[in-house]
Amino acid sequence: MDNNTIIEEKNKDLETPVEELPEFEKKRIKKKLILSSITVLLLVLFSSWFYVHGDSLFFSDIRFLMNTAYTIKVYGIKGYLGMQAAFKKIDEIEKQTSFYKESSGLYTLNKTGKYEYNFNNKYKRDLLREIAIQAKFMYENTNGYFDPSFATLHEIYGFHTPEKIGRLPSEQELEGSLLKCGYSNVLHINENDLTIASGSMIDFGGIVGGVSIIYAREILKAAGCKAFLIDDAGDIWFQGEKPDKSPWKVAVRDPRDGGSLAFIESRTPLAISTSGDYERYVVVDGKRYGHIMDPKTGIPADYYDSVTVVTLDPIQSDVLSTALFAMPPDKAYKFAEEKNIAALFLDKNGKITVTPRGKLYFSKIKE
Template identity: 35%
Template structure:
């Protein structure tokens, strides 16, 4: 689970804006239509300036939600009708174009980051129990169990050829949850544009995607909360196609022996990555942002920042000691 993104209250007060509680965005009062729907195990919110009229704008938002809900079912690991479920349980090859496209992007991120992002770590996730067991009953798995789970993982065992996804090992299972939300947000934005919407902000969990502006001359503004207190790390003005995704150690975790064990696992060791508190990736591509925030978290601050600077990415990293570092001097200024 990723930390919710919100705006700075001081900025809102200064501009006389209204605070949209669940969406995490400040927008000019009375000029934005907002809808929220539950999907992907979280609340998803879309905000659109009321330029087309209330009826047309509302219909466009519902159209986007319908497309997002359709994709949510496709990527589900628990829906028996999904391509992912059939792949994991029946060894059925994946030919669905959406799922295959996301798998392909995931493998690109894995290659680019040396395996720091891995869509086959489900056996480790299940072993640690972050999504199936209450924190009070969680415990650190034995080294033997972690070794056994690691033996069932490995992104190189996923084969993508001619739009068809197969596995080189029958024990490998696929979970695209670390990248699918970003892709789904992007598809929601496409559906809005197809309906004539010129500007919107979409939010789900710890990820925001936007295009256009909140109002003429006013960018969408998104803020990043400090993971350990009520302060803020940055305010990000978006006035073009742009988004941000955040991964952190503070949503799903338990403590044992004075040590915090969180859900972002290093695919190479099977244990939670240790050097980072949170990573935010700012980029126009929501699928890459979704996958890269996890990958860079695993790489650790030094390697994450080097990766980002080499590729011209805007990244905000908070290390385990709480030190805030950025890949550029002013990451709040998005690139055109």
């Protein structure tokens, strides 16, 4: 074979037309294209649906935390994720502030008289110290009617027994215990630790619900949740616009018949708390004694069936409902009026009294 023949052969190779794909291969590609298009279409449809309705998805969960039932209701997937993180945080708060759990800082304080701050965390802050400072502020601003050192009185009435078997202390016992109360006098907030007077006890139960709501709220906001409600066994916070644009609606429970005393409807964020003697009490000789004490007498306050407060801050509503419940009626109404607090009182005779500011919030009040 000469050179020319070889070149001709090579050219012939090059001129050979590209062989067409077999029919079945073409169909395979066509099928793949169709299936891919459908997948993309479904994804686009799902994403569009999710974009439009994702924030309307409603999630609600109840967990047994803080020695009570804690409910969070959220709208949107982001809210659901935030809800899980919020519950985790509340669990952490409980572990640090529980009156009963041996691992808590508060338990150590009550048991040993001293609690050393722990700043070994991401925020270099000690939760118990912060609650102690907040509680001091509220103690001073409620003229001592909110007093975490009432735990000392709870002890002598038998509130701390697991069976809640109550007893009435003698006058001497009461006088002795009253000397160990007075939050600012018995708890010392030092630079490195908290210390407590001998024989005194502290229970932050009246404020820690509000604190936990603030933490949960910030976690939900950070998660991008646009509308949510937090309910710590009746201490409530809500914010954001619901997907159906309706206002948030909260009923005030009538402790006498389980019906509704009044309603609170709002599209703007609000904190609502109620204090009563029908959930935490001891029974002595058939008579019920609630857990909220009158600081002047050391006797369980017995002026109202319930007091509901509406504010813009969960700690304030939590604390103020307790403080107003402990005050005698003349003092309580005057205090609420002077401080411009929205409050609803249900007294022992079934009479409902609402403060001037309360009239802005409470509606459909029971006759």
